[in-house]
Amino acid sequence: xxxxxxxxxxxxxxxxxxxxxxxxxxxxxxxxxxxxxxxxxxxxxxxxxxxxxxxxxxxxxxxxxxxxxxxxxxxxxxxxxxxxxxxxxxxxxxxxxxxxxxxxxxxxxxxxxxxxxxxxxxxxxxxxxx
Numbered sequence: 762x763x764x765x766x767x768x769x770x771x772x773x774x775x776x777x778x779x780x781x782x783x784x785x786x787x788x789x790x791x792x793x794x795x796x797x798x799x800x801x802x803x804x805x806x807x808x809x810x811x812x813x814x815x816x817x818x819x820x821x822x823x824x825x826x827x828x829x830x831x832x833x834x835x836x837x838x839x840x841x842x843x844x845x846x847x848x849x850x851x852x853x854x855x856x857x858x859x860x861x862x863x864x865x866x867x868x869x870x871x872x873x874x875x876x877x878x879x880x881x882x883x884x885x886x887x888x889x890x891x
Contacts, residue, residue: 781822
């Protein structure tokens, strides 16, 4: 595979796909060891506070990923203007990072607003045209 042929939008897909794993790693940092690895989902259900919120943010990251992948692939297939697609994909990546931060911090209303902006941006990508 020639990575030089990957657009910024495709790189953003990779980064958005990795973000839930990084979020889970942050939730587990300092409290998760070999004993917890015997039943990781049981460990996750016992978490509270910011750790539980980060685990929920990671789950949401996996839930929204198919839509983002789909709109980026569709936009490429339809030959949409690359610079606009790249900008939108990068903006979505930034929104996802902000989402994780505000979710972890416990700002529920702001989290919902950021999530809604991300959904709207995905829908907009479908209509950016050539």
